[in-house]
Amino acid sequence: MAGVASPLSLSPVPSARGAPRPSAQSHASGSQTGKNFDVIHSYKRAIEDDKVPHPIAAILALVELIEASTASTVTGLASELTIGRQALINTQPSLGVRAGCQLWERFFALSMGGEDFPSYKRSLISQGRSFCAITAPQCREKIADLAVGFLRDDCVILTHSYSRTVIQTILRAHKQHKRIKVYVTEARPACLGMRTHQVLTANGIPCTVVLDSAVAYVMERVDMVLVGSEAVVESGGLVSSVGTYQVALVAKAMQKPFYALAESYKFLRHYPLSQTDLPIPSTSTTTSISPNEKHTSNIPLEFPTLIPNSHPPAIGAHNPLSRPTSATPQSRSPVVPGTPTEGSGANRVEMTKEMESINPMVDVTTPDLIDFIITDLGAPLSPTSVSQYLVAQFSS
Amino acid sequence: MVAEPITESSKPPTQGKQPKQPKPQNPKPEKGGGEKVKSAKDLKKEKRAAAVAARGGENAGAGHEGGRPTLSVTNTGAAGESRQASFAPSGSASASAGGPGPSKPQRPAHFSEPSGLSLSNIQQNLFFSHLPHQDFPDTSAALINGKLHPLIVRLGVLMSSGQLRGANARTMGMMSAFREVIRDYECPDQAVLWKDLPIYLSPMIAWLEGCRPKGVGGGNAIRWLKSEINRLGEQGDRSEAEQKDYLVEAIGLYLRDRIEFADKVIADNAKEKIRNGDTVVTYARSSVVERVLLEAHRDMKVSDPEAGFKVVVVDSRPLLEGRQSLEALSSAGIPCTYILLPLLSSILPQADLVLLGGSALHSDGALYSRSGTAIVSMLAKEHRVPVVACVETYKFGEKVVLDGVATNELGSVDNLLSIPNNLSFGIKPNDLSSTTGGVGKHNLTPLHLVYDVTPPSLITAVCTEIGFIPPSSVPTVLGKSSSVV
Numbered sequence: 001m002a003g004v005a006s007p008l009s010l011s012p013v014p015s016a017r018g019a020p021r022p023s024a025q026s027h028a029s030g031s032q033t034g035k036n037f038d039v040i041h042s043y044k045r046a047i048e049d050d051k052v053p054h055p056i057a058a059i060l061a062l063v064e065l066i067e068a069s070t071a072s073t074v075t076g077l078a079s080e081l082t083i084g085r086q087a088l089i090n091t092q093p094s095l096g097v098r099a100g101c102q103l104w105e106r107f108f109a110l111s112m113g114g115e116d117f118p119s120y121k122r123s124l125i126s127q128g129r130s131f132c133a134i135t136a137p138q139c140r141e142k143i144a145d146l147a148v149g150f151l152r153d154d155c156v157i158l159t160h161s162y163s164r165t166v167i168q169t170i171l172r173a174h175k176q177h178k179r180i181k182v183y184v185t186e187a188r189p190a191c192l193g194m195r196t197h198q199v200l201t202a203n204g205i206p207c208t209v210v211l212d213s214a215v216a217y218v219m220e221r222v223d224m225v226l227v228g229s230e231a232v233v234e235s236g237g238l239v240s241s242v243g244t245y246q247v248a249l250v251a252k253a254m255q256k257p258f259y260a261l262a263e264s265y266k267f268l269r270h271y272p273l274s275q276t277d278l279p280i281p282s283t284s285t286t287t288s289i290s291p292n293e294k295h296t297s298n299i300p301l302e303f304p305t306l307i308p309n310s311h312p313p314a315i316g317a318h319n320p321l322s323r324p325t326s327a328t329p330q331s332r333s334p335v336v337p338g339t340p341t342e343g344s345g346a347n348r349v350e351m352t353k354e355m356e357s358i359n360p361m362v363d364v365t366t367p368d369l370i371d372f373i374i375t376d377l378g379a380p381l382s383p384t385s386v387s388q389y390l391v392a393q394f395s396s
Numbered sequence: 397m398v399a400e401p402i403t404e405s406s407k408p409p410t411q412g413k414q415p416k417q418p419k420p421q422n423p424k425p426e427k428g429g430g431e432k433v434k435s436a437k438d439l440k441k442e443k444r445a446a447a448v449a450a451r452g453g454e455n456a457g458a459g460h461e462g463g464r465p466t467l468s469v470t471n472t473g474a475a476g477e478s479r480q481a482s483f484a485p486s487g488s489a490s491a492s493a494g495g496p497g498p499s500k501p502q503r504p505a506h507f508s509e510p511s512g513l514s515l516s517n518i519q520q521n522l523f524f525s526h527l528p529h530q531d532f533p534d535t536s537a538a539l540i541n542g543k544l545h546p547l548i549v550r551l552g553v554l555m556s557s558g559q560l561r562g563a564n565a566r567t568m569g570m571m572s573a574f575r576e577v578i579r580d581y582e583c584p585d586q587a588v589l590w591k592d593l594p595i596y597l598s599p600m601i602a603w604l605e606g607c608r609p610k611g612v613g614g615g616n617a618i619r620w621l622k623s624e625i626n627r628l629g630e631q632g633d634r635s636e637a638e639q640k641d642y643l644v645e646a647i648g649l650y651l652r653d654r655i656e657f658a659d660k661v662i663a664d665n666a667k668e669k670i671r672n673g674d675t676v677v678t679y680a681r682s683s684v685v686e687r688v689l690l691e692a693h694r695d696m697k698v699s700d701p702e703a704g705f706k707v708v709v710v711d712s713r714p715l716l717e718g719r720q721s722l723e724a725l726s727s728a729g730i731p732c733t734y735i736l737l738p739l740l741s742s743i744l745p746q747a748d749l750v751l752l753g754g755s756a757l758h759s760d761g762a763l764y765s766r767s768g769t770a771i772v773s774m775l776a777k778e779h780r781v782p783v784v785a786c787v788e789t790y791k792f793g794e795k796v797v798l799d800g801v802a803t804n805e806l807g808s809v810d811n812l813l814s815i816p817n818n819l820s821f822g823i824k825p826n827d828l829s830s831t832t833g834g835v836g837k838h839n840l841t842p843l844h845l846v847y848d849v850t851p852p853s854l855i856t857a858v859c860t861e862i863g864f865i866p867p868s869s870v871p872t873v874l875g876k877s878s879s880v881v
Contacts, residue, residue, distance in 0.1 A: 235866050271857050271864030273782035384868045391869040395862040
């Protein structure tokens with residue numbers, strides 16, 4: 001949100017600010033995990049399985065950490081877990097990881113019982129494993145069961161990007177011989193919408209890929225919007241792949257119902273006040289941007305701070321300012337020349353990798369845009385009741 | 397709780413006393429000042445007395461008696477006498493009880509017959525005549541009375557004069573004062589501590605309420621204290637000293653956990669939301685918000701000396717509390733801007749966050765805070781700036797308040813009409829002094845309401861010691877904590 005700050009508050013030495021933080025972070029996490037067990041590696045192995053969502057992969061990694069742990073006391077194990085959790089949270093961009101870690105931490109704290117340490121450890125491991133192997137997939141089943149009732153015969157659904165839960169729900173409706181047509185957004189830059197398209201067409205469900213910019217165009221033909229999520233936050237809002245917020249806004253404007261599907265292990269203890277207010281660590285991708293475009297923070301799409309001596313050449317190199325977002329109310333004011341990068345005429349110029357990398361991966365859908373969040377907790381919840389549930393869970 | 401002992405005990409003792417001191421020795425004490433102090437309490441008594449009168453004809457006399465503006469509400473025979481002796485000579489104590497004698501006909505008129513002097517009182521508030529009017533408390537009467545611990549009297553004066561302002565400060569002041577009172581308290585021989593102590597405390601609570609309403613937070617604290625005292629009764633078999641020690645310690649813990657630690661956690665939570673380069677808007681003065689800003693500033697400087705954020709302190713007449721806030725913040729090195737409320741809409745497009753304090757948070761999520769807060773939040777919502785209210789959970793109230801009209805406080809009008817550059821409305825301040833009920837020959841009705849209500853829809857998040865919660869989750873928190881409170 002530095003775009004808000006008046007020129008007076010801009011500091012002349014931005015590079016000094018940005019540099020130390022990420023390096024210190026990665027250094028710390030490297031040394032911590034290098035000791036005996038690599039949580040990150042174990043997490044990455046778990047996430048390779050297409051069926052495993054981020055929170056579950058994080059829990060699996062932590063369970064493996066417990067297995068590998070040599071600690072002989074509960075306190076020792078707890079401190080090792082804390083280090084492992086921090087390593088995961090500080091390096092993985094997905095908020096689901098944080099949600100999984102929080103869930104495991106809470107479970108760990110609650111399950112601290114009177115038994116002796118080895119059997120306690122064994123029961124922790126077996127409970128963790130069974131949660132990941134049995135309970136978690138069941139969550140998705142339950143959600144599909146609940147959500148399928150919302151899909152009428154002959155209805156048109158708009159979904160965004162790729163969500164296993166959404167696909168499972170649609171497939172279940174299809175099995176019940178409901179005729180369903182699906183619009184799916186392309187969801188650049190990851191283009192996971194194509195994957196949804198693949199899966200659905202392979203199952204014989206009519207599916208059309210829509211440009212992200214054509215969401216408003218297609219909305220009038222849509223009966224409902226169904227999205228998955230990466231995390232559900234305390235305000236009752238969603239954190240999910242970028243573009244969901246925009247879909248929700250259009251749906252609200254056109255008075256189409258907007259339903260979100262979320263497993264309860266995606267509930268995250270965080271209260272975002274704005275789009276940029278998310279605890280996403282600066283990942284390796286953001287720090288590897290060319291050095292002369294150092295970002296003072298890891299806020300996506302932030303304008304680079306003005307570097308004093310780069311005035312004349314800067315205009316050419318200034319393209320990262322691609323599209324104004326709604327991140328800050330101020331971003332509408334400055335219009336910088338030479339910004340259009342795509343579809344600007346005969347010789348089409350594409351976004352570079354660098355430009356893409358400063359774009360956000362996720363956005364926050366505010367609770368007022370969501371009609372229901374369908375979870376495995378039972379009846380579909382309004383965002384208010386989701387937040388009440390979260391507060392009740394965490395405030396104990 | 398308090399109600400029962402008061403009605404029962406107030407009748408017979410006052411009757412018994414009256415003949416002893418038929419006329420006050422000094423019938424000239426300024427009635428205007430002394431009388432109205434007790435109006436809030438007396439209002440309650442009046443109502444109760446009226447109810448009693450309605451119930452039975454023979455009680456009518458008692459009802460009238462109940463309306464007497466005595467501070468010795470809870471005369472409990474011998475115990476009461478001995479206590480009076482400890483604070484003041486008993487003769488003069490009961491003299492003050494009889495003191496308001498001459499004004500006897502005035503009192504009922506004040507409430508039941510709107511005529512004569514009381515008419516102006518009603519006119520003063522026009523639409524707000526239902527709110528209790530506060531005047532400077534009559535300390536001499538209170539001190540002589542002997543029912544009130546001197547500390548409590550002092551506290552009442554501090555609160556009433558505005559030297560002790562802010563819900564946290566007042567609650568902490570009140571609870572620490574009660575801690576001292578309990579330390580000094582000696583249980584009479586025939587009485588049981590857990591039964592006698594509430595009776596002993598209730599005139600003090602009433603006196604404080606008369607000086608300034610204690611608000612939701614203070615009310616919660618008092619309710620908690622009473623439940624603690626009651627729990628002593630369940631435990632039994634402890635010596636008086638032990639019981640007192642227990643209460644003293646419990647009050648200390650309450651203050652520490654519910655206010656001091658809560659503020660610390662709130663500061664820890666809220667400062668995460670302030671980032672480098674942000675502009676934070678705050679209104680009037682709140683001890684929590686001040687703390688959040690100071691800590692955020694300190695942390696930011698520690699991690700990076702170049703980083704920083706700006707604060708816009710919004711203020712409004714007549715209290716101008718923002719000045720104190722401004723002083724604290726700017727002396728800590730935070731770049732500050734000071735504006736008055738009318739300018740806010742021009743500043744808000746530049747802002748990233750609005751931080752508000754509050755006196756109470758009602759169960760529907762509405763924030764009860766310094767008047768003007770609702771305007772700030774409304775404008776912030778209009779400009780899509782997130783509004784965060786920092787409120788400790790002890791200030792959560794179970795009531796639902798729909799507007800700032802039904803429940804509010806009337807503030808002093810004097811500041812309202814005195815303008816810094818000595819321009820006046822063509823009126824001398826004396827014309828409008830409270831003795832004439834605020835209505836001069838100019839048909840001018842100055843009105844100063846201390847609080848307003850911000851509806852939950854205007855608040856983005858509430859920052860409490862249990863984390864950030866949406867205003868809609870207040871009942872969840874209340875439901876969880878009500879067993880504790």
